[in-house]
Every structure is written in structure tokens, then in C-alpha cells.
Amino acid sequence: xxxxxxxxxxxxxxxxxxxQDDVMADILTIHFQRSRNNGGDVEEVTYPTGNKGVAYIxxxxxxxxxxxxxxxxxxxxxxxxxQSYPLRVTPxxxxxxxxxxxx
Numbered sequence: 315x316x317x318x319x320x321x322x323x324x325x326x327x328x329x330x331x332x333x334q335d336d337v338m339a340d341i342l343t344i345h346f347q348r349s350r351n352n353g354g355d356v357e358e359v360t361y362p363t364g365n366k367g368v369a370y371i372x373x374x375x376x377x378x379x380x381x382x383x384x385x386x387x388x389x390x391x392x393x394x395x396x397q398s399y400p401l402r403v404t405p406x407x408x409x410x411x412x413x414x415x416x417x
Contacts, residue, residue: 316376321357322406323379325369328361328390329399335362339369341392345401346371352385354378370406379405 315321328338339361346353354373361369373379382388388401 318372319406321374321376321379322370322372323382324404324406325371325388326367326402326404327400328367328369329395330367332396333394337394341390341394342369342371344392345388345390346373346382351388352378352381354381 325342328342332338333341339359342361343356343359345351346356354375355378356371357374358372359369360372363370373382382403383405385403388403389398390401391398
């Protein structure tokens, strides 16, 4: 299996403070498992992180990372959310702090 860092994406734009953290992690899991979002089996969701509105999603397979990154428009939608939220999906790299700072 590929290293965890190559199977992980960074999600920016997660609505902060609307729902309990575990509920938001659940909504993110559902979103990224859906085939219409180019998703696949989620191994782990890290939310909250040290950065506000940011989550990390680790997939079972590296191929899923590539397909998720190819999808132009990720919108987080759930009946527990009052509206849909655009998400920015970027590859995870070890230097996460540098990729977060220009948001």
C-alpha cells in the first residue's frame, strides 16, 4: 500500500462551528465516499485539525486521491447543513503549513 501521505488530501473550506466536530467528520466521510464526487473508501478523517476549516481525508487507495483531485467542484451538501459549501481539495504534502498559508 502507498504511504499514508500519498493517500491523503487536504480539504479547505469546511464550515466551522456549525455542527459538532464528529458530525462534520461524518458528513465529510459520506461526501468523499460517494462515487459522484469521484470518491472511494475512506480510511480516516482528521477533523478538526490545527487549522480552522481544514480537514484531512485519507483514502484506502491512492487512485481515489487522483480522481478526487480531478473533480473541479466539490460542494459539501447534507440535510444537517443549511446550505452547500464549496470545498477546496489539494494534495497533502509534508509541508502542510506552507500549503495552508496562502488560503
